[in-house]
Amino acid sequence: MYDTQWGWLVRYMHVDGVSLIFILLYLHMGRGLLYGSYRNPRELLWVIGYLIYVLMMGEAFFGYILPFGNLSYWAGQVITSIIHAVPIIGPGLTTLARGGPGVGTATLERFLALHTVLWFLILAACIGLHILALHKVGSNNPDGIEIKDRKGPDGTPLDGIPFHPYYTVKDVFGVGVFLTIFAAIIFYAPTMHGVFLERTTFFRANPMVSLPDVTPPWYLAPYYAMLRAVPNKYEGIALMVAAVIMPFFLPWLDRCKVRSSRYRPVYRFMILLMAVTFFTLAYVGEQPPLPKYFLIERLGAAIYLGFYLLLPIISRFEPTRPVPERVRS
Amino acid sequence: MSKILSRAALGPLFALVTAAHAATVTPPPAPPAVPFTKATVIAGARFFADHCSACHAVNNLRYKRMGADLGLSAAVIKKSFMKPGGANYLKGMQPAMTQAEAKKWLGLPPPNLSHMARALGPRFLYTYLTSFYWDPQRPSGWNNHVFPNVAMPNILAPWGGIYTKNGTLLVPGRESPAVFDRHVADVVAFLRYASDPSIFERRAIGRYVIGAFIILSILAYLLKKDYWREVHDKDDHSGSQKSATRKPTRKD
Numbered sequence: 001m002y003d004t005q006w007g008w009l010v011r012y013m014h015v016d017g018v019s020l021i022f023i024l025l026y027l028h029m030g031r032g033l034l035y036g037s038y039r040n041p042r043e044l045l046w047v048i049g050y051l052i053y054v055l056m057m058g059e060a061f062f063g064y065i066l067p068f069g070n071l072s073y074w075a076g077q078v079i080t081s082i083i084h085a086v087p088i089i090g091p092g093l094t095t096l097a098r099g100g101p102g103v104g105t106a107t108l109e110r111f112l113a114l115h116t117v118l119w120f121l122i123l124a125a126c127i128g129l130h131i132l133a134l135h136k137v138g139s140n141n142p143d144g145i146e147i148k149d150r151k152g153p154d155g156t157p158l159d160g161i162p163f164h165p166y167y168t169v170k171d172v173f174g175v176g177v178f179l180t181i182f183a184a185i186i187f188y189a190p191t192m193h194g195v196f197l198e199r200t201t202f203f204r205a206n207p208m209v210s211l212p213d214v215t216p217p218w219y220l221a222p223y224y225a226m227l228r229a230v231p232n233k234y235e236g237i238a239l240m241v242a243a244v245i246m247p248f249f250l251p252w253l254d255r256c257k258v259r260s261s262r263y264r265p266v267y268r269f270m271i272l273l274m275a276v277t278f279f280t281l282a283y284v285g286e287q288p289p290l291p292k293y294f295l296i297e298r299l300g301a302a303i304y305l306g307f308y309l310l311l312p313i314i315s316r317f318e319p320t321r322p323v324p325e326r327v328r329s
Numbered sequence: 330m331s332k333i334l335s336r337a338a339l340g341p342l343f344a345l346v347t348a349a350h351a352a353t354v355t356p357p358p359a360p361p362a363v364p365f366t367k368a369t370v371i372a373g374a375r376f377f378a379d380h381c382s383a384c385h386a387v388n389n390l391r392y393k394r395m396g397a398d399l400g401l402s403a404a405v406i407k408k409s410f411m412k413p414g415g416a417n418y419l420k421g422m423q424p425a426m427t428q429a430e431a432k433k434w435l436g437l438p439p440p441n442l443s444h445m446a447r448a449l450g451p452r453f454l455y456t457y458l459t460s461f462y463w464d465p466q467r468p469s470g471w472n473n474h475v476f477p478n479v480a481m482p483n484i485l486a487p488w489g490g491i492y493t494k495n496g497t498l499l500v501p502g503r504e505s506p507a508v509f510d511r512h513v514a515d516v517v518a519f520l521r522y523a524s525d526p527s528i529f530e531r532r533a534i535g536r537y538v539i540g541a542f543i544i545l546s547i548l549a550y551l552l553k554k555d556y557w558r559e560v561h562d563k564d565d566h567s568g569s570q571k572s573a574t575r576k577p578t579r580k581d
Contacts (some may be wrong), residue, residue, distance in 0.1 A: 001526075176547075184539055
């Protein structure tokens with residue numbers, strides 16, 4: 001920040017890139033939910049994609065600890081103590097994760113190795129698998145129609161267009177818009193008023209000074225809000241783990257014949273309610289743990305889990321609109 | 330008897346007056362919008378070097394870097410920002426007193442202020458610096474509304490004046506409250522700069538970077554539109570072939 005030429009640019013790209021990549025991930029996943037892209041035959045694609053999201057959470061967590069500000073120290077303590085809840089081997093695992101009885105140099109060493117090498121390689125491999133899985137089944141479309149069912153005389157889908165040049169030029173435009181927003185944040189609001197880069201990170205790690213509230217970054221806050229919704233540590237962790245794992249089963253929970261939410265009004269409402277709930281939980285998770293938020297946290301957790309638990313029943317009986325035979329332009 | 334009666338009457342009256350006073354006393358006014366330009370940062374830096382630097386270090390900010398960012402020559406920096414003797418132009422801002430002396434005199438070594446503005450925020454710093462009051466029970470004689478029992482004495486008293494806990498002015502300062510507030514805001518602006526010295530550089534080049542990306546986006550959009558025209562045309566065409574009732578497309 002102070003002594004390296006353009007060091008601030010690299011650091012701000014690194015730290016703001018995390019928040020922006022999570023915004024893009026949420027948009028990408030939201031689109032998959034809206035258009036039913038996770039459905040048969042794309043289950044594997046969805047599972048690998050969601051695995052990438054979970055791995056990204058881990059990558060983001062390691063990166064959260066590495067600056068070793070006071071927030072990093074306490075966040076490291078809190079999150080590694082979650083491992084403590086694992087039955088029987090929990091305490092041993094916690095020591096293994098921290099490299100000692102508490103968060104310290106050994107923790108930083110292993111987290112640095114994970115953040116920069118091992119986790120990165122796993123992520124890159126998963127992204128490769130994600131693309132391979134996509135190539136096997138092909139892209140979905142907003143209508144949720146299988147374009148391979150209608151092929152022309154030459155064997156190519158009638159409604160399909162080649163990725164290059166159509167999507168490459170479209171993506172260049174998307175990249176341009178993204179870079180514009182990214183540059184605006186980096187150059188004019190790099191800490192985003194404490195949302196992208198928390199204030200307490202700027203104090204040195206100090207085991208003697210505990211923070212009034214240890215908050216996760218905004219993109220992990222929904223899970224933290226659900227963790228806090230239950231007063232019992234083990235039940236809260238169980239709820240949080242359930243919240244993270246549930247979306248893996250989404251392709252098999254949805255029993256509707258129609259894919260896209262364009263023709264499923266009830267499902268579309270559920271998705272919108274889910275999105276509002278998720279970001280409300282993100283906001284609440286950033287707030288100090290006050291009683292006035294408990295009701296919101298519990299309601300949010302109930303809606304979040306309810307979505308997945310009720311989906312098999314609702315999707316079987318929900319009304320659908322007629323689906324067109326061809327992709328609409 | 331009459332004395333007791335009058336006291337009994339006065340008691341509720343006093344209570345009423347106190348309550349009315351408490352109700353009318355407004356919370357401390359919001360700080361002025363901290364101006365943030367090179368001029369205010371330089372003014373703040375001069376004040377900081379003259380007074381704050383006696384105790385506080387800004388380890389991470391080198392004098393050379395400060396001169397380059399604020400457009401000050403090495404001669405000016407050496408003359409009016411560096412303490413005589415000890416400081417090194419190529420190194421970070423050092424306080425005049427040593428840590429050991431500071432610990433002996435103040436009980437605690439004064440913190441390094443490099444990251445303070447980003448950790449606490451400029452609004453807090455401003456409110457903190459203007460919230461000192463006279464408290465004879467403290468060893469330094471000073472206390473603070475937003476940082477109770479802080480070890481730092483109110484070095485700004487000669488400018489801002491001495492206040493009691495409930496806000497009455499004991500000794501007026503050298504400056505009027507408006508001018509004083511402005512000076513404190515300058516110091517806060519300097520601390521903001523010190524916590525992220527890239528700020529002027531960022532602001533200077535940001536608009537060009539964003540402009541270049543906007544131009545790239547516009548060009549990419551036009552390119553995309555051109556490529557996709559044939560896709561949309563094909564759709565229109567096949568649609569018109571399928572249903573005879575549909576009105577002819579543009580090509581027809």
